[in-house]
Amino acid sequence: MIESKGTNMGWIHQDDESDHEGFVVAVLPDGTDAPRDTWEDMQEAEGCWAWSLKYDGAHDRPLAVGIRAICLCGWRGPRQRADFTDPPAAEESLRKQWYHHAEVSLSRTLPPRIQALFDDLEETLLGMAMPPARPDELDDTRPLIAIYAATLLRAHAERWQETAVRAARADYSWEEIARPLGTTKQSAHERFRESRQHTAPQEA
Template sequence: MEWQTEEFGSSHEGRPRALLADGTEPGPVYFDIGSGAEIPKSTDWWVYDGTLGAPEATHLRAACTCGWRGDRLYPLDWTEVSRRHPYEYDTSALYEDWTRHISDVESRSVPLPTDIEATIEDLDRRLTALADQAPLAALRAVTSLERVTADAGREAAYNIRADELTWETISKALGLTEDAARSLLFRFSFRR
């Protein structure tokens, strides 16, 4: 069970995280399935049920791959957790905590100019319709857009590097982790 936005992708994947009675997040639970080179492991909250050598979680909180952790702790009622379908357990409050985090990330990122945002939304709608009605024309349009975006991306990456911004500033402005921001700039810097 992971939460994700298209805009921020793996930089900000959210999920419920289990907490032990002492307030710590437990490490992965390893599953011994016999011989083999790989030992399966999991950090899904429901594996911390106190069985098969796993510690028992007492609370849940929202977490994000960027390192953010929610302030609110939610008691975990194991009598309400279905062993066959643990993902049916109500984690909506944790999801709401994570969406507030995403709203904060969005508010700190560079806003798109209103006219550009409207153009992108219009183009998305029109290309989707064109893909149904005239798929060859849609593919030709997408190919043209790839060229335009590659050129603009390369120019933007060059200017960002010329401005000598810190990776912290760049990543915050893009709403990405520093590694993801580096990867993005590298990708556009050498795109042809």
């Protein structure tokens, strides 16, 4: 999910508001990027990006040779045509490029909600796996159940991982998928290509 321009100047990713904030900038005739919009620019453009007003070539204003999405982290997307007849459509394409970049960049950062679940589960299972300090603590320390829970989690995790990789293939490259897997794109491709072949009959 993306929050559009509100109190912030740019696009804000729901999982990270510090390093990843997206903007649309005009590409000037000399190939450089125009400055990001100011608050006054946004007001003049009625809450939209101001490139179509400031760089349309009218009334001696400079004419943009393109537009691109950029990110506060330093990422710069590819240049695309500046469509002055339909700015919202052009901006939507750039928004999708920036969101793709942010998702890949954050693919090894757990959202706070998921991190809290991990922490709670780890604390619970490690607590169950500890030897009891006193006989009356047996109900709180159940290492056999902890073993079984860990075994189930491993089996479920492999299935969840395969499902997520299949979903990611619609929008992400093998190189991008390899990042959260912590492996190379060749290894990711070989591993999950075989997985898809084995599971394909069940999905049909």
